[in-house]
Amino acid sequence: MITSELKSVPISSTDMTEKKYVSLFGTVMTLLNTILGAGVLSIANSFTFCGIVPSIFILTLVTSLSYISAVIVVQLQMKTKVENLDALAKLTTGTIGSIVLQISNIIFCYSCMMTYLIMGTEFIISWLAMAGVDASGR
Secondary structure, three states: OOOOOEEEEEOOOOOOOEEEEEOHHHHHHHHHHHHHHHHHHHHHHHHHHHOHHHHHHHHHHHHHHHHHHHHHHHHHHHHHOOOOHHHHHHHHHHHHHHHHHHHHHHHHHHHHHHHHHHHHHHHHHHHHHHOOOOOOOO
């Protein structure tokens, strides 16, 4: 796990409460960790089934689309000065867009949770099998 230094900046001379900021390196590492996640573990298996040429093509396509979407979001944030993605969605697409974003986030988080649960269960069962314990539930 990568940690980063926090910088303290006073808000004003009369207000002594401080905001904590993370360094640029810490922010980039957190973003990379979020983007990659456990999906990087399945890349080798996917390359085996698809082949090297289609896999590299799809990987390049997804990388390009991710870059373009990140640039669009950052430019919109810089122009509108909004605080978060939900406010940006509400500003650009209205209430309907904000609701769709929230529902999409819930579905994404639920599917990630289920994927980690399934992967974790398979790992634990395989470890128990190596130890000679039958955990199949039969």
